Amino acid sequence: MKEFVLQDFASDKPFRIDYERELNPEQLQVVLHGDGPCLVLAGAGSGKTRAITYRVAYLLERGVSPEQILLVTFTNKASKEMLSRVESLLGSYPTGLWGGTFHSVANRLLRMYSTQLGYTKNFTILDEEDARSLIKVCIKILNVDTGERRFPSPGVLHAMASYARNSGQTLRAVVENRYQNFYELIGTIEQIVDLYEARKKEADSMDFDDLLLKLRELLFTRDDIRQRLAEQFRYVLVDEYQDTNVVQSEIVRQFASVHGNILVVGDDAQSIYSFRAAQIKNILGFPETHPNTKTFRLTTNYRSTPEILAVANATIHQNKDQFKKELSAVRGSLDRPNLVPAGNSAQESQFIAQRILALRAEGMPLSEIAVLFRAAFHSQALEFELMKRDIPYEYRGGMKFFERAHIKDVIAHLRIRNNPHDEVAWMRVLSLMNGIGLVTAQKMVEQIKRAESLDEVLSLPLKVPARAQTGWLALGKMLYKLSHAEMPSDLIRIVTGGDYQDYLRAEYPDFMDRLEDLEQFAIFAEGYTSLQTLLDEVSLSADFGAVREVDPGFSLGAAEREDRLVLSTIHQAKGLEWDAVFVMHLCDDKFPNPRALTEAGGLEEERRLFYVATTRARKHLFFTYPITSGYDTLQLSQPSLFLQELPSGLLEEVRLKRSFASTATNDDLTIVLDHLGERAPTVDVSRMSFLRGVEEL
DNA sequence: ATACGATTTTTTTTT
């Protein structure tokens, strides 16, 4: 049963890679001795990606075939990055290697075995918005009175259900613990969620949670399949293990149940996904759940200056629920991180833009600079400023390309073509038609559901209200055309060339941009011959256009295209690094996020998030915040708790010059705040009364 | 009863 890895490595082929030279001793241990259960505790910037990459290369060099290696990462970006690094190490792409996110690996396997679980091979993947819209239908069907008292929105209902399933708790327990104010509605909530589950199954659809749960079900109920897969995966490697939940860790365990070669890498200090039921105890308890675990520690930080690390260390020390650890720097000293209070949001953006231009003038490429924030909408003011100054940027986080309304409309058509039972897609497409709203669409779906194929739907004697006749007829024609085409890009062009184009023109002032988006989508789809594959990529990897690229108005040559500033949520910045990093909107009511604070352990998680942001920077780090916010009313805000709790002396405070102040009011505010001192309460005042207050001072 | 346009409110984080 027990396999001794060294036996398999009898090859005397010379190594292409000089492991001793290219890795530090800690990393080398992981690469050479990472067989059996292994836990790699790696601090931020300690080269864990490097260790995993070299480990994979080492295994391949030693003759392990690529399809025997499973490399699970947390994001598609990380997956791509790792594979391309392995490729450049080896000189060729490791075709056949199983790499990807948990969800994409699960999907790949479920496409092979879904019929065993009562789904077809063409099952649909529902994203967050799809799930919400199906729940909305369920609420309607059950005739729930949502007006009587404050009722949870479809989004909240789905979050409850999702957390319950990912954490292995009952819905009742989750609502009782995390949504106390809705607990009295638990009966109704359970009804809605039950109906949601039932209709989702009927529609041959899986949401993101199903991908994980159904895979786990398969592994636990079908021992033959588990055995086959576990035999295939001789080496299982998991990155960002601190962000896995119970379901994921059980899946990994089953994968490794034959060979026992399971290597997990992570950092408990960077666990930031507990809202998705991630469990730090997965990583902390790994040695207990996997007997004979070898533990490796990577503690040398190659990334940041000592000044930046001092801040990071001070921050993480505030957390109680943490392994004690200290990152030690090898880089040389530079400036202390800067603390920049600005009069308001606009001034904050002006400062950031100006500083970015200064850095560029010093020779730093824009692509080595990032601006990070807690929530996607915090970047609004900055985006205006960057556009005004023609600074090109990439935007990560917030709305993704494939989530934009017009793209999803077109995708819904393709989904119907692929899976005629897809209720959510039908609802969306029907609702686009004139004279068809939520109610009529739902009644029509009831009838459509009885048909087995798209052709059958089209020949169905549908009962359609008079008002909806025209719309349904037009849709019928469209679907007929779709059923006679095959190529994904053709399908897209059929939709965008038809009535949908008129709808776009009528609906959106920026329909030109949207049509252009759709053409880009069609071009993207030209790379696919299988509709199923295209739809899978769109729902799971969404790499294309997940990045919103914004260039100055004039067109740039291909060579210049590369150099762009990055705007990103902190969550999306995980695992990445830049020479200069700005963390913006660091005020009391924005970060830590007030809603996160209501949850158990919320503060510590927000602090870890701040830690992640801090440790993204190599050389220069700026913390900025506006001291006022609001439009009609002025709200004074304190600096973020995470700034206040830092020992004095770690930061260098920057006083903005008068030229940054766009109005006298804000200048005055700065003065006022100086007088109010540190403990100024957050107050709401109208602009007028506030100005009076200024005069009195 | 239903559809739909205008208005107002509200934004955490993601596969």
Place this chain on the structure above:
DNA sequence: AAAATCGTAT
């Protein structure tokens, strides 16, 4: 930007 709300038209 999108969702929720409200009033009017069909």
